[in-house]
Amino acid sequence: MTLEMFKALGAGLATMGFIGAGIGLGTIFGNYFQAVSRNPASQDKFQTWLFVGFALTEALGIFALLIAFMIMFVI
Amino acid sequence: MSARENGELTMADKNENGSAFDLLGQFDIAPIKAVKDTPFEFITNSAFFMILTVAVIAVLMLVFTASARVVPGRRQTLSEIIYDFGFGLVTDILGKHGRPFLPFVLSVFLFVFVANMWGMMPYSFTVMSHVSLTAFMAVVIFSMVIYIGVRRHGLKWFSLFAPSGVPFWLLPFMIFIEVLSFFVRPLTHSLRLFANMTAGHIVLKVIGTFASFTLIGGIALLPALVALSALEFLVAYLQAYIFALLAAVYLADAVELHH
Numbered sequence: 001m002t003l004e005m006f007k008a009l010g011a012g013l014a015t016m017g018f019i020g021a022g023i024g025l026g027t028i029f030g031n032y033f034q035a036v037s038r039n040p041a042s043q044d045k046f047q048t049w050l051f052v053g054f055a056l057t058e059a060l061g062i063f064a065l066l067i068a069f070m071i072m073f074v075i
Numbered sequence: 076m077s078a079r080e081n082g083e084l085t086m087a088d089k090n091e092n093g094s095a096f097d098l099l100g101q102f103d104i105a106p107i108k109a110v111k112d113t114p115f116e117f118i119t120n121s122a123f124f125m126i127l128t129v130a131v132i133a134v135l136m137l138v139f140t141a142s143a144r145v146v147p148g149r150r151q152t153l154s155e156i157i158y159d160f161g162f163g164l165v166t167d168i169l170g171k172h173g174r175p176f177l178p179f180v181l182s183v184f185l186f187v188f189v190a191n192m193w194g195m196m197p198y199s200f201t202v203m204s205h206v207s208l209t210a211f212m213a214v215v216i217f218s219m220v221i222y223i224g225v226r227r228h229g230l231k232w233f234s235l236f237a238p239s240g241v242p243f244w245l246l247p248f249m250i251f252i253e254v255l256s257f258f259v260r261p262l263t264h265s266l267r268l269f270a271n272m273t274a275g276h277i278v279l280k281v282i283g284t285f286a287s288f289t290l291i292g293g294i295a296l297l298p299a300l301v302a303l304s305a306l307e308f309l310v311a312y313l314q315a316y317i318f319a320l321l322a323a324v325y326l327a328d329a330v331e332l333h334h
Contacts, residue, residue, distance in 0.1 A: 048167045052324055055317045059263035065270050066262075 011071045017064020024057040098277050102204050120200040121208075128190045128202065157185070161319075168323040172330050176323070183212070184319035191272065191311035195304070201276055203314075206269040213265035216322045224329035235328060264321055271314045275307045 032050045036043045106116045107123050118126075139154040147155055161181030165173040187203060194201030203209055224232040236253040237246065282303060286296040 048164075048320070051313075051317055051320055055267065055321055058267060062263060062266050062270055065274075066266055 007071055007075075011068040014064055014068040014071060017067070018061045021058055021061025021064075024060070025054060028053050028057060098280050101276060101280060102201070102273065104205070121202055121205065124190065124193050124200050124202050125208075128186060128193060132185050132189055157181075164316075164320060165323055168320070169327050169330055173323070173326075176326055176330075180319050180323050180326075183216075183322055184315055187268065187318050188312060188315035191315055192308075194272065194276070195308060195311060201272050203268055203272045204276060206265060209265040209269045210261070212318075213261040216264070216325060217261040220325050220329045222329075223326070227329065228332055232329070232332065235332065260325060264318070264325075268314050268318050271310055275310050279303055279307060 028050065032046060035046060104119045104121050107118060107120050110116055110118050136154055136157075139150040143151060158181070161177055161184060164184075165177045165180050169176060190202040193199050194203065224235070236250050236257065238249055238253065241249050279300075282296060282300055286293040286300060
C-alpha cells in the first residue's frame with residue numbers, strides 16, 4: 001500500500017458526503033412536486049425558491065467534493 | 076518499493092502510461108496557436124473563449140435591439156425574452172428595490188450561460204471549469220454585498236448576523252453560525268459552478284473514451300452519449316441560472332434588512 005493508494009481511498013470515501021446531499025435533494029424535489037400537484041397554481045411561486053433550496057443543499061455535498069479534491073491534488 | 080519490483084505500478088506510473096485516460100488534459104490553459112511566439116501570447120484559450128463570450132453577447136444584443144420598435148420583430152422578441160427572464164428573476168427576489176441590480180445580475184447570468192454553451196462545443200474550452208475565475212466572480216459579488224449593505228444601512232447592517240426572536244442565551248451561538256454561513260458563501264458559490272462544469276465534462280470524456288475503444292462499444296454507448304450531452308446542456312443552463320439566482324439572493328441581504 002503506497003501513499004497514492006491511500007489518497008485515492010480517502011478521496012473516494014470523502015465523496016460519501018453526497019449521500020446526505022442526495023437524500024436532501026430528494027426531499028426537496030419530492031415535496032415540491034407534492035405541493036405543486038396539490039395546488040398547481042402555486043408552481044411559479046415555488047419554482048424560484050426550489051432552486052435556492054436546491055443550491056443550498058447541494059453546497060453541503062460540494063464541501064465533501066472539496067475535501068476529495070484537496071486530498072487528491074493539494075496535500 | 077517491493078510492489079514496484081513485483082511489476083506492479085503505482086498510481087503515478089499508470090497515469091503516465093495510460094494516456095487513453097487523459098481526463099484533465101481538456102482543462103489545460105495554453106496560448107492559442109494563432110498567437111504563439113508573438114507579443115500577444117497572453118491570449119490563452121481561456122482568455123480567448125472569454126473574449127468570444129463577451130463579443131457574442133454584446134454583438135447579438137446590440138444587433139437585435141438596433142431598430143427597436145413598439146411591435147417587436149422576431150429578433151427583438153428574443154432579446155425581450157432574455158430581458159424578461161432577468162427582470163422576473165430580480166423582482167422575484169429583490170422586489171421593487173431590485174431594479175438597479177438588474178443589469179448586473181443579467182450580465183452575470185449571460186456571461187456564465189454563454190461561456191458554458193461555448194464549452195459544450197467539441198474542441199472548445201470550458202472557461203468555468205477553472206476555480207480561479209468562478210472564485211473571482213463570487214468574491215466580487217461577496218464584496219459588493221458588504222459594500223452596498225454598509226453604504227445603505229451603515230453599521231446597523233451588521234444586525235443581519237443577529238436574528239430577532241432568539242432567546243438571549245442562544246444569541247452568541249446564532250451569531251457565530253450566521254457569521255460562519257455568511258463567510259462560507261463565496262466558497263460554495265464558486266465551487267458549485269466549477270465542480271458541476273468540471274465533473275460533467277469529465278463524465279462525458281470517460282464515456283467518450285470507452286466508446287472509442289471498440290466499434291460495438293461505440294454503437295452501444297451512442298444513446299448514452301447523446302443523453303449525457305443533453306443532460307450537460309441542461310446543467311450548463313441550470314448552473315448559470317443558479318449562479319445568478321444566488322447572486323440576487325445574496326444581494327437581497329444588502330438591499331433590505333428584514334426582521
